[in-house]
Amino acid sequence: MIFIVQQKESYIDRKVISIGVVRELTGLSDRQIRYYEERKLVFPERSKGGNRKYSFSDVKALVEIADKIEDGVQTHEIRQEKLKENRKIEQEKMRKKMLQGQLNAHFGLRN
Amino acid sequence: MIFIVQQKESYIDRKVISIGVVRELTGLSDRQIRYYEERKLVFPERSKGGNRKYSFSDVKALVEIADKIEDGVQTHEIRQEKLKENRKIEQEKMRKKMLQGQLNAHFGLRN
DNA sequence: CGTGTAAGGAATTCTGACACG
DNA sequence: CGTGTAAGGAATTCTGACACG
Numbered sequence: 001m002i003f004i005v006q007q008k009e010s011y012i013d014r015k016v017i018s019i020g021v022v023r024e025l026t027g028l029s030d031r032q033i034r035y036y037e038e039r040k041l042v043f044p045e046r047s048k049g050g051n052r053k054y055s056f057s058d059v060k061a062l063v064e065i066a067d068k069i070e071d072g073v074q075t076h077e078i079r080q081e082k083l084k085e086n087r088k089i090e091q092e093k094m095r096k097k098m099l100q101g102q103l104n105a106h107f108g109l110r111n
Numbered sequence: 112m113i114f115i116v117q118q119k120e121s122y123i124d125r126k127v128i129s130i131g132v133v134r135e136l137t138g139l140s141d142r143q144i145r146y147y148e149e150r151k152l153v154f155p156e157r158s159k160g161g162n163r164k165y166s167f168s169d170v171k172a173l174v175e176i177a178d179k180i181e182d183g184v185q186t187h188e189i190r191q192e193k194l195k196e197n198r199k200i201e202q203e204k205m206r207k208k209m210l211q212g213q214l215n216a217h218f219g220l221r222n
Numbered sequence: 223c224g225t226g227t228a229a230g231g232a233a234t235t236c237t238g239a240c241a242c243g
Numbered sequence: 244c245g246t247g248t249a250a251g252g253a254a255t256t257c258t259g260a261c262a263c264g
Contacts, residue, residue: 129234129235130234130235130236131233131234131235141235145236145237160235160236161235161236161237162234162235162236163235163236
């Protein structure tokens with residue numbers, strides 16, 4: 001018997017962390033963190049007053065970005081990589097969705 | 112066959128959220144949030160500059176506290192409840208630990 | 223290209239107190 | 244008891260720019 005455990009994980013993507021905490025969590029400078037945003041590698045939300053709010057996912061991504069840059073990868077290359085990954089993920093989703101559709105057509109299942 | 116899935120959940124207890132975000136997340140006023148701390152119902156950490164930092168657990172707890180107060184429960188009663196709960200949890204842990212110790216003594220198992 | 227820095231201003235948070243009840 | 248509020252100050256964050264390379 002197999003149990004598939006679906007993770008809620010509603011926390012990891014909540015944009016609630018200010019840049020100062022991100023600085024401490026990542027060890028990066030404000031300048032770096034803001035620059036990676038400028039290069040469209042992270043997308044913090046903003047408070048009403050305009051202050052950046054990051055998620056734990058963002059924190060993780062920032063560290064990975066910094067690692068790549070340290071390895072000599074340029075920001076636009078990193079962005080391209082991400083786009084490629086996302087496209088792949090989207091394709092995979094679409095593939096599953098279509099398969100589901102076919103199954104439904106044949107067997108009349110509802111999800 | 113049984114799979115026991117151990118949750119890392121390293122996010123839920125990280126004290127990274129400033130009081131402004133907590134205010135939005137809970138719908139409570141700063142005054143209420145700080146007062147519940149004064150009554151030792153939540154325990155935010157502090158930034159170097161002295162600013163409060165809360166976890167998602169704290170956010171959840173704050174909502175529950177506010178609900179109870181709205182039901183007429185007083186803060187010191189809520190604190191007593193928590194202490195009782197914690198004691199129960201500690202006992203349970205201790206019980207398991209002792210059971211484990213007995214098993215080890217009998218069968219020479221290491222964990 | 224990626225990052226440091228000084229500059230001036232705005233948003234955020236802090237504490238202690240008075241008020242009501 | 245639990246919460247609102249005005250007060251003054253301190254910590255935090257923002258943007259745009261200059262600098263180096």
